[in-house]
Amino acid sequence: MNLSTQSNNSGGLFAFLIKYNTIFIFIALVILSACISDVFFTSINLSNLLKQVSGIGIISIGMLLVILTGGIDLSVGSLLALLAVLFAIFVNTLVLPAAILLTILIGFVIGSISGYLVTAQKVAPFIATLAIMTIARGLGFMYSKGAPVVFETDGGAFMTNFGNGSFLGIPNIAYLFLLVAIIAQVMLSYNVFGRLLIAIGSNEQAARLSGVKVDRYKFLVYAISGALVGLAAIVGASRTNLGSPNMGMGLELDAIAAVVIGGASLNGGKGSAINTLMGVLILGLIGNILNLLNVPSYPQQVIKGVIIILAVLLQRFESK
Amino acid sequence: MNTPNNIYRVEMRNISKSFGIVPVLKDVNLKVKPGEIHAVLGENGAGKSTLMKILCGVHAKDSGSILLDQQIISPKNPHDSQQLGISIVYQELSLVNELSVAENIYLHQLSTHKFWINWEQINQDAKALIQSLGFDIPSTKKIKELSPVQKQVVEIAKALSQDTKVLILDEPTTVFDPKDTQKLFDNLIRLKEQGISIIYISHHLEEIFKIADSITILKDGAVNGSMPVEDIDIDGVIQLMIGRELKELYPKREPTTNSESLLEVANLSAADTIVEDISFSIKAGEVLGIAGLGGSGRTETAKLLFGADRKKSGSILLNGKNITTSSPVAAVKQGIGFVSEDRKEEGVFLNLSIKENISLTNLKAISNKLGFISLKKEQEKVQELINKLNIKANSQEMLVRDLSGGNQQKVALAKWLGRDGKIIIIDEPTRGVDVGAKVEIYELINQLSSNGIGVIVISSDMPEIMGISDRIMVLKEGQLQGILTKENFSEENILRLAIGEYMI
Structure with a gap:
């Protein structure tokens, strides 16, 4: 007897939990958080949580599109x-x-430069975007001369208001994240664009031989990812009233983690925007609750890592 | 070998196995004598591969027992069974692409023994082993540089590299041309004379009658007959395999009455492959076969025409108009479709649903200007094709990797049938496909041609290519050797062209 046969026999509930595991992890974490800390369910905390995740959330959606193609x-x-x-x-x-x-x-x-390197020059995505990563960080320090650039105009004040404001109790920028996620999900579920991304990630050669313009779509996902980073940069700068060359250190790894916790496969061809959104919220929740419990930042990193491993192992069940 | 009749090398007694609640083997008995070639036959999904995987310890049996030389054995993993002398050559190759031929052959020993590895010794051993099989492959070459035939040879050498009592071959000849197949058979007969028991799985029934001593036939997970090969003929085997009589393997087809060419290819040469100066034409409603030995450039010619390989020179006329197929995208736009011989790598999307597979090439027809897909139209279109091709599946959402080989091939074909195609190129239309599905695919090819589509079929299976083509074009080393018309079809004529003057 192996494990998979047993899990098949043990009926519906387990299978159901496995199938929608991302949502259940999220719900479980919410309940857990509410039990552990009475500050959790205050509107200030929830609003802060949403503000914190919105920028990285927008970026994670772009990352999802790239990862779907296997990049x-x-x-x-x-x-x-x-x-x-x-x-x-x-x-x-x-x-x-x-x-x-x-x-x-x-x-x-x-983003298009990454896309060009990956498609026209056949540079491995890891290498191409690693190079762009270094270049972008350097340029950031060059243009800012190493110091944060603070908003000084009325336009800047408007953006700061927007970035910290709320509508119906929910932060403005959270709507932006939600909008991006929904548009992405609609494109993935109902549009040719999404179908082709999934096909390319699932089997690039078969897609090519089916007459799919593989290179065009691979190019596009990097460009879109870049554009979404632009949107996230506006969100991030508006929240803090400035643009700093130190922003986003290691953020790429958080974005990848969110996509993976959301059940996407790094081999491509599998993933959804709604689950990525859940992944972003899960990561945010973990950070939030650990902060509320006054866990220092080093143990926080350890716990985050463990949760990522658990989430991925849980998904292994699902694919069996 | 002089062994008493009731002494068996391998006995599998009352083996049963279920995956979840689905029984795949029911009380199966298999008895193989020493020095015997024993064919295990059955349609896709009959349980052949599962039975073999139990014998090699990949799967655990639910009940029953396995005896090797009268001793009960229970291999828990492939390593156990190898130690006992049971080796398997898989249908899907299990070689490491980045390692050399020699490293692959001795991979299982590399990790166990010494700290220092005597590479020279290993390379020489590997070379000798391959030469003893009648092939010549440099043992330092990397696997990824080898042709499919060479890979299969290495796979067999690997299985023989240790003390083997039982050799299991799962569809070993699918990539072989007749010449290599003959070499393989010579080897098998030699091994059998050394007393090795060989269990042989194949869909090529002609092969079975050439080399097997006994046959066991599985149907729906149970043994439907086991006998010495003298006691049965091909028709009898087919009847036991599919449970009905198969009247016509190759359905009758009326040759097209069109006289004008649909496609005219002139002096086509490839930039990166051996294909050179190929010219041929095909009429609407005609089936043109492409034959040749492995490495003769059949697939390369098809890929060149389809734009998957780069052209050096030559012209292509479709309906009298010059077209360029610089990429698959361009070829598809012109109404040319291509079904690859490598189903899993290039044909289907294993991890996607039947629906997503089939509709991929038809997305334009089922979506609006902004690219939004009408799920209703998609559902209808896909269902129509599933019905038309008789694809056996519980739902459109079923993943293609869960389908049998025959049904996967139908999905690969269905992709192109939803379109208004003009030309369809099918490379090895029935590789790894069982008899029942074969006939359905042949009928489908007839149907396509009667709709005025020009069909190009590449096949290593001689009876098949003669059974379904109107004309056969034979290639050798990337060059056109001749085009045979129906009245000149014979294995001898094809081989003569394929091999050149060396054949009588």
Whole structure:
């Protein structure tokens, strides 16, 4: 008797729990958090939690698209810093709409460079985006001269208000994250674009021989990832009233972790935006509850790592 | 070998096995004598592979017993069974691409023995072993540089590299051309004369009657007959395998009456492969076969035409108009479809559903201008194709990896049938497909051609290519040797062209 036969026999509930494990982990964590700390269910805490995860959430959705095609984007953390710095500079020098559009556009263009390297030059995604990561971090320090660039204009004040404001008790930027996740999920479930990403990640050669424009879509996901980093940079800078070249250190790993906790396969071809959203919330929740319990930051990292391993092992059950 | 009739090398008694609640083997008995080639036959899903995997310790049996030389054994993993002298050559190759031929052959010993490895010795041993099989493959070459045939040879050498009493071959000849198959058979007969028991799984019934001594036939997980090969003929075997009489393996087809060419290929040469100066034409509704030995450039010609390989020169006319197929995307746009011989790597998406597989090439027809897919249209279109091809599945959502080989191949074909194609290229249409599904695929090819589609079929299976083609074009070393018309079809004529002047 092996394990898989036993789990098949033990009926519906277990299978059900396994299938929707991301959601259940999330719910379990919420309940656990509420039991452990009475501060958890206060609106200030929840609002803070959502604000903290929104930026990385937007980035994780871009990361998901890249991972679906079987690639990876290591540049997102550094790119966030560069684009936040640039956004702060633009806010202080240009009209606000131009600053916003330009930031997202530059993100798109830099993402396109990764995409170009991966598709036209056949550079491994890990290497291509590692190089862009270094370049972006360097540029961030160069443009900011090593110091944070603070918003100084009315436009900047408007963005700071937006970044810290709420609507119906929910932070504005959380709506932005939710919107991005929903659009991504709709594209993945109902649009040709999503179908093709999944096909490419599932079997690139078969997709090519089915007449799919593989390179075009692979190029696009890196560009979109870059553009979403631009959006996240605007969100991040607006929350803090500045753009700092130190932002987003190691953020790429958190984004990858969120996507993986959300059940996506790093081999590509499997993943959903809603589950990635759950993954982002789970990571955020863990950090939040550990903070509430006054756990120091080093043990926090250990606990986070263990949770990632557990989440991935749980998904192994699912695929059996 | 002079052994009493009732002494067996391997006895599998009353083996039963279920996966979850699905029984795959029911009370199966298999008895193999020393120095015997024993064929295990059955349709896909009959339980052959599971039975073999139990014998090698990959799967655990639920009940029953296994005896090797009258001793009860219970191998718990492939390593156990290897130690006992049971080796298997898998249908799906189990070689490490980045390692050399010699390293692969002796991989199982490398880790166990010494700290220092005598590479020279290992390379020489590997070379000698492969030469004893009648092949010549440099033992320092990496596996990824080998042809499929060479890989299979290495796989067999690996199985023989230790003291083997029982050799299990699961569809060993699917990648072999007739010449290599003959070499393999010579080897098997030699091994058998040394007293090794060989269990042989194949869908090629002609092969079985050439080399097997006994046959055991499985149907739906139970033994449906076991006898010496003299006591039965091909028709009898088919009847036991599928439980009904199969009248026509190759359905009758009317040759097309069209006289104009649908596709004209002139002086096509490849930039990166051996294909050179190939010219042929195909009429609407015609089935053109491409034959040749392994490495003759059949698949490469198809891939060149389809734009998967780069062209050097040559022209392609479709309906009298010059077209360029610089990439698969361009070829598909022109109405050309391609079903790869390598189903798992290039044909289907194993981890996606039947629905996602089939609709991938038809997305335009089922989506609006913004690319949003009509799930209703998709469902209908896919169901239509599932019915048309008689794909056996519980639902459209079933993953393709859970289907049998025959049904996977039907999914690979279905991808192209939903479109208004003009040309379809099918590379090895029935590799690893059972008899019942074979006939259905042949019928489908007939149906396609009667709809005016030009069908190009590549096959290593001689009876098959003669049974389904209107004309056969034979290649050798990337060059066109000749095109045979139906009245000149014979294995001898094809081989003569395929091998060149060395054949009488």
